[in-house]
Amino acid sequence: MSALTDFITAYNELSYSDRVVFYTTVSNDVNVSEDNLQPFLIETRITDKRVCVYCNGTHVVKNGTRKDGTQRYLCRDCGKSFIPSSHSVTSRTKKHLSVWAKYLKCMMEKKTLAETAEECRIALSTSFAWRHKILASLGELADKVYLEGTVEADETYFNVSYKGNHSKSADFSMPRPAHKRGNDSHTKGLSSEKVCVPCAIGEGGLAYARPEKLGKVSSECIEEAFDGIISPGAILCTDNEKAYRAFAGKAGISLIQTDTDCRTVSEGGAVYGVQRINAFHRSLKDFVRRFHGVSTKHLGNYIVWNDLISCNHRERDELLAQLLGKVLCVRKTLYYRDIPRKAPVPGPA
Numbered sequence: 001m002s003a004l005t006d007f008i009t010a011y012n013e014l015s016y017s018d019r020v021v022f023y024t025t026v027s028n029d030v031n032v033s034e035d036n037l038q039p040f041l042i043e044t045r046i047t048d049k050r051v052c053v054y055c056n057g058t059h060v061v062k063n064g065t066r067k068d069g070t071q072r073y074l075c076r077d078c079g080k081s082f083i084p085s086s087h088s089v090t091s092r093t094k095k096h097l098s099v100w101a102k103y104l105k106c107m108m109e110k111k112t113l114a115e116t117a118e119e120c121r122i123a124l125s126t127s128f129a130w131r132h133k134i135l136a137s138l139g140e141l142a143d144k145v146y147l148e149g150t151v152e153a154d155e156t157y158f159n160v161s162y163k164g165n166h167s168k169s170a171d172f173s174m175p176r177p178a179h180k181r182g183n184d185s186h187t188k189g190l191s192s193e194k195v196c197v198p199c200a201i202g203e204g205g206l207a208y209a210r211p212e213k214l215g216k217v218s219s220e221c222i223e224e225a226f227d228g229i230i231s232p233g234a235i236l237c238t239d240n241e242k243a244y245r246a247f248a249g250k251a252g253i254s255l256i257q258t259d260t261d262c263r264t265v266s267e268g269g270a271v272y273g274v275q276r277i278n279a280f281h282r283s284l285k286d287f288v289r290r291f292h293g294v295s296t297k298h299l300g301n302y303i304v305w306n307d308l309i310s311c312n313h314r315e316r317d318e319l320l321a322q323l324l325g326k327v328l329c330v331r332k333t334l335y336y337r338d339i340p341r342k343a344p345v346p347g348p349a
């Protein structure tokens with residue numbers, strides 16, 4: 001058997017989620033443009049072996065074409081009929097895929113919801129819904145980040161924000177009086193008015209960050225955030241925070257901590273510090289500031305967005321193709337009706 005045949009056999013045995021990981025890994029080489037979206041969708045989501053986009057079943061047959069020429073499929077395992085874009089973030093929208101491509105371009109350019117709505121000629125409410133659908137899909141991929149080599153980690157804090165419309169959330173009641181705009185009425189220090197976001201950055205700029213809990217960092221929240229994300233073979237560099245000692249000890253990761261002034265440490269001829277993670281914090285804060293504050297329940301999604309557009313500096317078109325590929329490959333995980341139902345703040349206080 002040729003290497004290619006071996007590869008195809010191995011590929012066909014991959015689960016759907018492994019295929020997504022595979023495509024996002026090799027997507028540098030996958031050329032997606034507005035013109036070849038349909039073939040790309042078929043290739044990545046259904047493949048020659050014909051895998052059902054709903055149940056992973058392989059008893060899938062062609063089932064005619066739609067008026068616009070799109071191939072329809074029928075899964076004999078679950079009985080569902082589908083087209084290549086079914087059960088993805090773009091399904092059940094009446095907009096052409098090229099509008100989605102334009103939308104992603106606006107996201108890469110960090111445009112606001114209103115600017116994006118105008119450019120794509122969609123309603124503001126659609127602009128909002130699409131942003132969160134896309135970010136929820138990308139969030140799935142963020143959880144597959146694996147940091148190796150020298151990894152710098154440090155937590156940062158954001159003010160808790162209940163910004164947004166809560167009218168559809170049956171059990172939401174404002175836990176404190178609303179802050180007036182322009183007033184820095186947030187309490188100083190690390191009270192339950194701050195959300196703790198552990199962040200880590202690996203070699204090459206790949207980063208991971210997640211809003212974890214209210215108030216000060218703890219060893220439990222560091223473990224919760226980084227378990228399975230930082231390789232046991234990594235060298236972890238942090239400031240003098242003791243929460244990282246417990247995590248590194250338990251995970252068997254080598255830990256190098258700077259002194260209280262966060263100066264660099266020399267060990268075995270190499271110099272370690274926390275400059276890269278501090279720069280990451282600054283870029284994240286700048287990004288969130290651009291949107292005039294982000295509701296805490298959506299903060300995680302904005303972190304993913306910032307990671308994606310800042311982790312590499314490739315040519316814009318190439319990055320757009322990658323993003324499009326990632327977004328289209330992922331199965332739908334968020335329904336619009338669920339957006340208002342997200343918990344307002346993460347974890348226990």
Ligand SMILES: [Zn+2]
Nearest residue numbers: 052055075078
């Ligand atoms: Zn099926």
